[in-house]
Amino acid sequence: MxxxxxxxxxxxxxxxxxxxxxxxxxxxxxxxxxxxxxxxxxxxxxxxxxxxxxxxxxxxxxxxxxxxxxxxxxxxxxxxxxxxxxxxxxxxxxxxxxxxxxxxxxxxxxxxxxxxLEVPLKPLCREKCLGICPVCGKNQNIEKCNCDKTIKTEETFRPFSGLDL
Ligand SMILES: [Zn+2]
Ligand SMILES: [Zn+2]
Known part of the structure; x- marks a missing residue:
């Protein structure tokens, strides 16, 4: 070929x-x-x-x-x-x-x-892909879940927020 x-x-x-x-x-x-x-x-x-x-x-x-x-x-x-x-x-x-x-x-x-060269560095199925819910793991493009993601996000990004440092 x-x-x-x-x-x-x-x-x-x-x-x-x-x-x-x-x-x-x-x-x-x-x-x-x-x-x-x-x-x-x-x-x-x-x-x-x-x-x-x-x-x-x-x-x-x-x-x-x-x-x-x-x-x-x-x-x-x-x-x-x-x-x-x-x-x-x-x-x-x-x-x-x-x-x-x-x-x-x-x-x-x-x-x-x-x-x-056609393969993007960060492939995205659509520009506004909603990704996966970090709590329940559901694909948010297909099914919206009701998980409280705000709390989860804070916990993830501020691991010491509960400590009095
Ligand atoms: Zn996607
Ligand atoms: Zn969820």
Missing amino acids: FKINLGSFEDSAEFSYELKKSDVTFEGLDFEDGLSINLTVTKDSDDSLVVIGDISGSIDLTCGRCLDGYKQPVESHFVSIFKERQSITPDDEENDVLPYDKNKLDLFDCLRETLL
């Missing part, structure tokens, strides 16, 4: 993938509903390749506040430069130029990393 034979086209070629969950495993990423990937690979004059890609669909994440699973929409556009492995210089590396071998371009890592 995502291995492109560079001998199979002249200047530029387009590749489309409709990914199902069962097709490929991107470690650390779940996409139950599949992903659409469109790629244009263009050969540049000096053995370098320009890859322009679009990824769309959704990835499955766990909300950091209510611990529920949710779907995060993905609309990712990226441009990557590849050079043949032997001709990559330290300068290239600094500029995020990626290697390819002989006539084979392997886009797996590039796609995986592009997708990982």
